Amino acid sequence: MFPTKINRLILWDVLKLFAITTIGLTGLVSVGLVGQQLIREGVGWLALVQLLPFICMIALQIAVPATLLFSVCSVFGRISADNEIIALKSAGVSPLRVIRPMMILGFLVSIPAVWINDLAVSWAQPGMEQVVLRSIKEIIYNRLRTRRSYENDKGFTVHVQDVQGDWLIRPTIFCFDQVTGKPTTITAEKAQIFKDPDRDELILEMVNSKGETSQANATRFDIPGSERFNMSLTRASQNGADSARPSQFAMEQIPAEVDRQLKLNERIQESMAIEVSMGLSMGRYNQLSDANLQGMLVQIEENKKRLIRLELEPYRRWSFGFSCFFFIWIGVPFAILNRSADYAWTFGMCFIPIMLMYFPLFGLALDRAKDGAWPASTLWIGNGFLFVVGSWLRHRVVNS
Secondary structure (H helix, E strand, C coil): CHHHHHHHHHHHHHHHHHHHHHHHHHHHHHHHHHHHHHHHCCCCHHHHHHHHHHHHHHHHHHHHHHHHHHHHHHHHHHHHHCCHHHHHHHCCCCCHHHHHHHHHHHHHHHHHHHHHHHHHHHHHHHHHHHHHHHCHHHHHHHHHHHHCEEECCCCCEEECCEEECCEEECCEEEEECCCCCCEEEEECCEEEEEEECCCCEEEEEEEEEEEEECCCCCCEEEEEEEEEEEEEHHHHCCCCCCCCCHHHCCCCCHHHHHHHHHHHHHHHHHHHHHHHHHHHHCCCHHHHHCHHHHHHHHHHHHHHHHHHHHHHHHHHHHHHHCHHHHHHHHHHHHHHHHCCCCHHHHHHHHHHHHHHHHHHHHHHHHHHHHCCCCCHHHHHHHHHHHHHHHHHHHHHHHHC
């Protein structure tokens, strides 16, 4: 009965602390992410309210492993400092009797942690981007009213002399032409910005506009009266991105996307084979090195890189989700051996080595796997490191 009772007490203490710290850290990280959106995008309060569910999910992804480690370090550090582990050994009870339930807890928490990781990248991040895109007109106007300029990392820049109501006075706009890709500068007496949500476009209505391209063979234009220029919302926003990038697929969608990508490569290769056969049979050898074939080769290579990224995603989410289990695997025996009731010290002494080893190993494996140099399974290398160190610490706990 004794081990069962102490297991219940320890588990209850860990769960209480885990719940409280998870709520607290999730709220703290959410505030930080909200501040980031305010500074980077200048979103309004209505947009911030719409962002909160997505922000909380991303914050939860960060908070769960850290707070779980903090909870077990705090509780086991305290009971070890109170000599309760020594009392168990004196009663002939192995410390593993109180450690094993924590391993079960770590496993049970890791399953929803994988689900949280999946939702954070496939639902929360695209959701945040969509909220920002829907608010892009308000964001641009807010920035222009306060700073007289708006710019993003996609080469879209607006400078104005003044903002009167919805009219931009003496605007100067720099962007890249959506068709030719040439850098273009446009000036006007005044302009207005509209949003077309049906076509996901930003519309710039300019009065008496002038423009020119900045490359060789520059072209100039002078348009009296009112003229409208269209731009995709994605290019106008800071956060706008391709919604079909591999990290934004849910795990259940990835197999279908992999199959689609494989079929696409097969069709491209078939087209290449037909063109090469026709070139050889008709003696048109220059056709074998034309731009069309080179473009196909480039597209095949890009598709292969995309396939690698798609195959990596499930490994990344499972391995990071199960870091909860391995954090407990190393945290419990470390806290017992440390024998300190100072929860901050115990957690810091455990988390700092994890931060210095686990995350660099995970990042290294991810970068190498993206390049195709390492297999996707190497994303578990960080967890493997924690398992080895945790096993050594458990051995010390049992035999000390």
